[in-house]
Amino acid sequence: MTKTTRRQTLQLFTAGAFLGLAPGMLSTPARAEGKRIAMVVKNLGNSYFDACAKGATEAATEVGGFEIIYTASTKATAEEQIAVIDALIAQKVDGIIVSANDADALVPVGKKAMERGIKVISFDSAIGQEGRIMHLNASSTPLIGAKQVQMIAKTLGGKGEVAILSAASTMTNQNSWIEAMKEEWKKPEYKDMPLVATVYGDDQDDKSYREMQGLAKAYPNLKGVISPTTIGIRSGAKAIIDGGLVGKVFITGLGLPSEMKDAVLKGACDSFAIWNPVDYGYSSTQIMINILNGAEAGAGSVVKMGRMGETKIGDDGQAAMGDPFTFDKSNVEEFAKIF
Amino acid sequence: MNKVPRQDVADAAPRSLSDRLLRWESILVVMLVAVIVGNTAISPYFLDIYNLSDATYNFSEKAIVALAMALLILVRDIDLSVAAIIALASLAIGLAAQAGAGLPVLLLIGPLVGAACGAFNGFLVTRIALPAIVVTIGTMSLYRGLAQVVLGDKAITQYPKDLAAIGQSYLIKWPPLPYSFVIFLGLAAIFAVVLHKTAFGRKLYAIGNNPVAARFSGIPVERIRFMLFVLTGTLAGLAAVLLTARIGSTRPNIALGWELEIITAVILGGVSIAGGSGTIPGVVLAVFILGLATFGLSLVNVPGIVISVLLGLLLIFSIAMPIVVRRLMKSRAT
Numbered sequence: 001m002t003k004t005t006r007r008q009t010l011q012l013f014t015a016g017a018f019l020g021l022a023p024g025m026l027s028t029p030a031r032a033e034g035k036r037i038a039m040v041v042k043n044l045g046n047s048y049f050d051a052c053a054k055g056a057t058e059a060a061t062e063v064g065g066f067e068i069i070y071t072a073s074t075k076a077t078a079e080e081q082i083a084v085i086d087a088l089i090a091q092k093v094d095g096i097i098v099s100a101n102d103a104d105a106l107v108p109v110g111k112k113a114m115e116r117g118i119k120v121i122s123f124d125s126a127i128g129q130e131g132r133i134m135h136l137n138a139s140s141t142p143l144i145g146a147k148q149v150q151m152i153a154k155t156l157g158g159k160g161e162v163a164i165l166s167a168a169s170t171m172t173n174q175n176s177w178i179e180a181m182k183e184e185w186k187k188p189e190y191k192d193m194p195l196v197a198t199v200y201g202d203d204q205d206d207k208s209y210r211e212m213q214g215l216a217k218a219y220p221n222l223k224g225v226i227s228p229t230t231i232g233i234r235s236g237a238k239a240i241i242d243g244g245l246v247g248k249v250f251i252t253g254l255g256l257p258s259e260m261k262d263a264v265l266k267g268a269c270d271s272f273a274i275w276n277p278v279d280y281g282y283s284s285t286q287i288m289i290n291i292l293n294g295a296e297a298g299a300g301s302v303v304k305m306g307r308m309g310e311t312k313i314g315d316d317g318q319a320a321m322g323d324p325f326t327f328d329k330s331n332v333e334e335f336a337k338i339f
Numbered sequence: 340m341n342k343v344p345r346q347d348v349a350d351a352a353p354r355s356l357s358d359r360l361l362r363w364e365s366i367l368v369v370m371l372v373a374v375i376v377g378n379t380a381i382s383p384y385f386l387d388i389y390n391l392s393d394a395t396y397n398f399s400e401k402a403i404v405a406l407a408m409a410l411l412i413l414v415r416d417i418d419l420s421v422a423a424i425i426a427l428a429s430l431a432i433g434l435a436a437q438a439g440a441g442l443p444v445l446l447l448i449g450p451l452v453g454a455a456c457g458a459f460n461g462f463l464v465t466r467i468a469l470p471a472i473v474v475t476i477g478t479m480s481l482y483r484g485l486a487q488v489v490l491g492d493k494a495i496t497q498y499p500k501d502l503a504a505i506g507q508s509y510l511i512k513w514p515p516l517p518y519s520f521v522i523f524l525g526l527a528a529i530f531a532v533v534l535h536k537t538a539f540g541r542k543l544y545a546i547g548n549n550p551v552a553a554r555f556s557g558i559p560v561e562r563i564r565f566m567l568f569v570l571t572g573t574l575a576g577l578a579a580v581l582l583t584a585r586i587g588s589t590r591p592n593i594a595l596g597w598e599l600e601i602i603t604a605v606i607l608g609g610v611s612i613a614g615g616s617g618t619i620p621g622v623v624l625a626v627f628i629l630g631l632a633t634f635g636l637s638l639v640n641v642p643g644i645v646i647s648v649l650l651g652l653l654l655i656f657s658i659a660m661p662i663v664v665r666r667l668m669k670s671r672a673t
Contacts, residue, residue, distance in 0.1 A: 108503070
């Protein structure tokens with residue numbers, strides 16, 4: 001990212017220097033050959049998405065002839081993300097891979113891109129079905145939801161109050177995972193492990209930290225917290241450690257090994273899960289490259305994901321990359337070095 | 340002592356060539372030309388009629404609110420709640436759509452809710468005599484809070500097709516002009532005529548320069564200020580209609596942070612934050628400068644965070660430059 005920025009700053013300065021010559025440059029030739037794929041994420045400065053972008057670059061390098069544009073809006077709102085995609089359409093990129101801030105609001109702009117011959121797929125957080133060709137889930141929603149409930153049940157021995165610390169109430173993936181958790185929760189083995197609250201930390205460290213403190217105060221018998229967001233789980237774990245709650249309250253959910261290493265070693269977190277975001281960005285990009293090379297990606301077809309194998313697209317236009325992967329004391333240090 | 344009145348209110352704008360060249364609007368024109376030339380140089384996709392037309396989608400709604408905000412700042416008031424009004428008005432449109440209301444109702448309810456919100460702001464500011472900045476910081480939380488309470492973690496996404504057509508298609512096919520952009524241009528023309536060619540417009544300058552003197556001159560200062568709050572709310576409601584129609588979705592975080600972008604355009608347009616000076620052409624130019632600069636930078640994929648930084652620097656530079664130049668000239672004169 002820094003590299004691109006520097007190049008673009010340079011371009012800006014060059015632009016300033018050429019102000020006088022500009023009329024002669026009006027007929028700038030189109031970009032060099034090689035196809036461009038844009039990866040539009042929810043927000044920049046998020047290590048999870050940075051890892052996805054790393055995977056995207058890996059796939060592009062592996063195949064060759066593709067350039068990755070990694071970008072996002074300043075604020076994680078739909079209208080800002082639409083403006084970013086509008087600019088990509090204007091540049092006539094060849095493919096756009098999106099993690100949507102709002103499934104419905106992005107449908108019109110997705111349609112517009114496809115009308116102009118740009119291939120659109122979504123990953124991480126889906127665009128509504130009419131606004132994209134297909135959506136790649138990291139795993140399947142039921143598996144992710146069930147996994148997190150199973151992890152906390154294992155830690156607590158199936159007994160004690162549990163709360164959910166989510167990101168924002170507007171995020172598609174957060175809500176569908178919470179739905180899936182509640183579905184798993186209906187099973188009889190969790191009858192002694194009630195869900196007492198769902199709170200939102202808006203994917204901000206300070207707010208998630210305060211929400212975690214609030215949960216501990218409001219529910220003195222709280223034993224476990226599930227946070228299906230990397231920012232929520234790391235801030236929640238920090239609040240547990242800072243508040244002297246280690247051993248009393250355990251957090252689990254979806255986290256990054258590099259950020260959760262300390263929490264696991266200190267005992268605030270017994271186990272957590274995630275898919276490998278590098279693999280995720282890699283697989284999404286592989287699918288996009290195959291689509292650009294003419295592969296069929298409609299419902300029922302099978303798409304290839306390079307070293308990650310292949311996946312079948314369901315009737316809803318969605319496919320899954322694989323199962324979530326569990327991290328605990330035994331392997332977190334090893335993976336912390338990777339992402 | 341070189342103390343001079345803060346504003347000299349002449350009968351007519353100065354007409355000499357040097358005055359014209361040194362006017363803020365002239366500097367803005369130069370900046371706009373620089374933005375256009377610069378963008379053309381860095382991206383081959385900038386000077387494309389369809390791309391430019393699409394770019395207007397992303398700033399027209401804010402630009403509409405900026406027109407009313409300019410008048411409000413001109414009379415020394417401010418409204419920080421405009422983005423929250425957009426959220427609340429969008430919610431009203433969404434609820435009406437869920438109840439099965441037809442297009443005319445959906446188009447009217449936004450401005451009506453906006454007007455009501457603006458009237459509440461205006462009431463608190465003019466009747467209870469509270470500072471506008473304090474009142475609207477409060478109502479900013481209040482209006483968006485109401486939307487959050489009603490929506491919770493849900494979103495309203497079912498809007499009729501004819502509403503979506505207004506937000507997503509062109510009003511005029513060639514040159515391709517979206518509804519929101521045409522409405523902005525029309526309103527800008529009306530605002531310019533009213534502010535610069537009518538007695539009402541002169542009254543606004545009088546209030547901005549000296550509200551007490553304006554009151555003693557028989558100008559109904561409080562009533563006009565109240566009207567301007569209602570007007571700002573109404574246009575925020577109109578912006579809500581256009582935005583909701585465009586993105587077809589109402590969420591609590593809709594239009595988050597727009598108030599600062601709108602005020603940025605007004606200030607860059609040369610409207611003094613202390614009141615009493617500024618023009619509509621200036622604000623229109625500033626809207627284009629900010630909108631096209633943002634679009635041009637996104638065309639070369641400059642990250643949004645960096646764009647914010649650059650626009651912030653542009654604002655500070657453009658506000659500071661005339662003051663520094665004036666000071667230098669003054670110190671040379673003495």
